[in-house]
Amino acid sequence: MIRLEGVEVAFGLGTQDERRVLRGVELEVPKGQRVSVIGSNGAGKTTLLNAVAGSVRLAAGRVLIDGSDRSGEPEWMRSRCVGRVRQDPLAGTAGEMSVLDNLAMASRKGRRRLLPAVTPRLRRELAERVAELGMGLEERLRENVNRLSGGQRQALTLLMAALARPAVLLLDEHTAALDPRNARIVTELTRRLVAEHGLTSIAVTHDMGRALEEADRLLMMHEGRIVADLQGAAKEGxxxxxxxxxxxxxxGGRLEEDGALLR
Ligand SMILES: Nc1ncnc2c1ncn2[C@@H]1O[C@H](COP(=O)(O)OP(=O)(O)OP(=O)(O)O)[C@@H](O)[C@H]1O
Ligand SMILES: [Mg+2]
Structure with missing residues (x-):
């Protein structure tokens, strides 16, 4: 379970350019829930994910993961339980390492030795997993990742994130840089991995149709606040x-006034 309590993020505090980017965000995401986040540019969506991942300092509030307060924990430490796939296909994998070593590293995330010896058994297991992507990457295990296409890299990043069994998977418009065909493949793969591992996920998207279709719950952000929170019948309708x-x-500021859509 992920819980945000009164989370505030601000840039340029005490200067003339002070900007409050998250304003008292309260959110509880139960285990296994699939959440979509929509909102216009600059609404604070990426910053919300940054707050969960620990890539930004909180001005106030707390972030709890599975009941423990992680607010003070740096990003690298939190990455043991927070998986993340960004928009940039180059961001999630180590380009100068092979497909196999990238996968092996992901399967050992959070353990003492980051790059484990790849035993024949581990190799077989990882090859099986990568074959399920349906991209022929099982034939290219020894190749460096920087020889793969953006779509293939994004699929690999996703698989690596899922293999690490994160408490939450954060997706930030992770198909936006892909062509329509690869975007479809990666979308389908996301759905499958999330279902297979029962992952809790928070996905930022600009595709409202997809957000409605794929998520259990839909959050709308505006100026650093969650202004609508739809699930169950409200989302279905x-x-x-x-x-x-x-x-x-x-x-128009009307959602904040009546708060009708916030439970
Ligand atoms: N490191 C930073 N320093 C200063 N301002 C920042 C920083 N990071 C984000 N911001 C500001 O915070 C606000 C929210 O940014 P954020 O990236 O969270 O928006 P977003 O909802 O993800 O937008 P988009 O849809 O364009 O990705 C923006 O006004 C942005 O300029
Ligand atoms: Mg963003």
């Missing part, structure tokens, strides 16, 4: 047109 109308209301 929502469509893209309805979301666009909600955006309009958020911009």
């Amino acid at each position: 929502m469509d893209v047109e309805g979301l666009v109308a909600l955006f309009g209301e958020a911009r």
Whole structure:
């Protein structure tokens, strides 16, 4: 379970350019829930993921993962239980290392020896997993990752994140840099891995249709706040047109006034 309590993030504190980017965010995501986050550019979506991952310092509030307060823990330490796939296909893998070594490292994340000896058994296991991607990468285990395409790299990053069994998987528009075909493949793969491992996920997307379709719960952010939180019947009854109308209301400040969509 992921819990954010009164989370505030600000840049340029005490200067004229002081900008409060997250404003008192309260959020509880139960284990196994798939959450989508939508909102206009600059709403604070990436910063929300940064707060969970520990890549940004909190001005106030706490982040709890499975009940323990991780607010003071640096990003590298938190990466043991937080998986992340970014928009940039180059960000998630080590380009100068082989497909096999990247996978082996992911399967050992958080242990003492980062790069384990790849025993024949581990190699067989990883080859099986990578074959399931359906991209022929099992034939290219010894090749360096920087020879793969963006879509292949993103699929590999996703598989690596899932292999590490994170308490939460953070996805930040992770198909946005891919062509439509690869975007579809990676979307399908995401769905499969999340289901197979029962992963808790928080996915930022600009695709409202997909957000409605794939998530159990949909959050809308505006100016550093969660202004709508839809799940169950409220989400089922929502469509893209309805979301666009909600955006309009958020911009007009009306969601904050009545708080109707926040439980
Ligand atoms: N390191 C930083 N220093 C100063 N301002 C920052 C920093 N990181 C983010 N911001 C600001 O915080 C605000 C929220 O940024 P964030 O990246 O979270 O938005 P977003 O919702 O992910 O937008 P997008 O849809 O464009 O990715 C923006 O105004 C941004 O300029
Ligand atoms: Mg962003």
